[in-house]
Amino acid sequence: MFEKIVQECLENKQDGMLARIAEIAPALRMLKNGRTDHAFVLSFDAGGRTAEGALSVKAGEDVVAAYEAAARAGTEPGVVLTEDAGAFALGATMEAAVDARDAFLAGRPVPACAGKAGDKPLSGKVMIVTGGAQGFGAGIADYCAAQGATVAVTDINLPLARETARRLCEKHGPCAAAALEMDVTSEESVERGIRQVVALMGGVDVFLSNAGVLRSGATATLSLEDFMYVTNVDYVGYFICVKKIIPIFERQHAVQPDYWMDIIQTNSKSGLTGSNKNCSYAGSKFGSIGLTQSFAMELVDIGVKVNAVCPGNYLSGPLWSDPVDGLFVQYLRANKIKGAKTIEDLVRHYNGKVPMGRGCEPEDVAKAVVYIIGQNYETGQAVPVTGGQLMLK
Numbered sequence: 420m421f422e423k424i425v426q427e428c429l430e431n432k433q434d435g436m437l438a439r440i441a442e443i444a445p446a447l448r449m450l451k452n453g454r455t456d457h458a459f460v461l462s463f464d465a466g467g468r469t470a471e472g473a474l475s476v477k478a479g480e481d482v483v484a485a486y487e488a489a490a491r492a493g494t495e496p497g498v499v500l501t502e503d504a505g506a507f508a509l510g511a512t513m514e515a516a517v518d519a520r521d522a523f524l525a526g527r528p529v530p531a532c533a534g535k536a537g538d539k540p541l542s543g544k545v546m547i548v549t550g551g552a553q554g555f556g557a558g559i560a561d562y563c564a565a566q567g568a569t570v571a572v573t574d575i576n577l578p579l580a581r582e583t584a585r586r587l588c589e590k591h592g593p594c595a596a597a598a599l600e601m602d603v604t605s606e607e608s609v610e611r612g613i614r615q616v617v618a619l620m621g622g623v624d625v626f627l628s629n630a631g632v633l634r635s636g637a638t639a640t641l642s643l644e645d646f647m648y649v650t651n652v653d654y655v656g657y658f659i660c661v662k663k664i665i666p667i668f669e670r671q672h673a674v675q676p677d678y679w680m681d682i683i684q685t686n687s688k689s690g691l692t693g694s695n696k697n698c699s700y701a702g703s704k705f706g707s708i709g710l711t712q713s714f715a716m717e718l719v720d721i722g723v724k725v726n727a728v729c730p731g732n733y734l735s736g737p738l739w740s741d742p743v744d745g746l747f748v749q750y751l752r753a754n755k756i757k758g759a760k761t762i763e764d765l766v767r768h769y770n771g772k773v774p775m776g777r778g779c780e781p782e783d784v785a786k787a788v789v790y791i792i793g794q795n796y797e798t799g800q801a802v803p804v805t806g807g808q809l810m811l812k
């Protein structure tokens with residue numbers, strides 16, 4: 420069901436309309452008057468209709484001020500009609516916003532936007548996960564959806580992202596996740612993807628910059644093409660994502676300045692210590708921690724915490740275990756571990772480096788992500804999740 424709603428919401432919305440929606444929806448969702456902390460906001464085409472319970476706002480009129488005036492009069496409108504940006508359905512949950520839209524389109528009285536999103540740790544939060552179709556991204560999205568988040572699974576591989584989003588909706592509720600295409604190396608793609616999330620859900624509370632790639636090899640033989648490929652995704656892509664999410668966070672902060680939002684980067688233990696025959700990856704991750712600390716200093720003034728999680732090796736994941744191009748295959752080919760003749764030798768070697776005796780799993784990282792979101796006094800941190808393989812000094 421939600422996949423169809425996503426298509427209906429985004430169909431025929433050109434960049435100009437998405438930009439205008441991105442000016443209105445993030446502010447609209449953050450209104451707070453005691454009954455709703457903030458809302459989900461679903462944009463749609465009203466088609467010239469009207470209905471009881473909808474608030475009409477004229478062109479040039481301040482949408483936020485109009486909504487606040489209606490709330491002070493005793494009603495939180497479930498639908499807001501604008502002359503230049505279409506219609507917006509509001510609800511304490513994504514499902515409630517969909518119900519408000521459906522009631523309006525059917526000509527029924529629109530229910531007021533009231534109540535709470537839920538009592539789970541991430542209830543009411545909209546979370547973007549880049550590279551969310553598989554690996555750590557999919558696992559973190561799954562865990563956070565179970566904790567109440569509504570997740571935008573973004574990936575360059577849209578069909579796989581849709582499969583992941585469908586699975587999350589089956590497990591966690593009909594509106595738990597939506598899939599959107601995003602190439603983190605393209606400013607245009609990232610900006611459009613973020614604006615599409617805003618058009619669908621109203622805003623963003625957590626941006627997880629998770630998309631990453633790896634090409635290993637000895638420095639003397641590593642091609643510049645492979646080096647730049649890793650750098651552009653893992654380092655430059657992180658910068659692009661942060662640059663493009665800032666305007667949304669600024670608009671939300673302007674309405675609710677005491678609310679904390681989050682940028683979290685999936686980094687690596689290779690961002691904390693060097694990695695033999697893996698210079699492009701380690702270099703990009705080291706650099707990304709520098710970005711994290713710099714972003715944290717800059718964005719705290721708009722209510723944004725910026726942190727990183729640094730997982731150990733996800734040995735069972737596709738990055739390592741892919742039989743064609745996985746790291747085990749690459750490392751065996753590069754003779755990275757002396758004496759290793761088989762992939763099984765490599766698995767034993769890497770498990771043996773971890774005091775906990777196993778590789779890192781997505782749930783291990785997801786728990787660290789939920790911790791970071793839940794605290795309001797840490798920013799600029801790089802949190803190891805390595806089973807003791809790498810310990811803070």
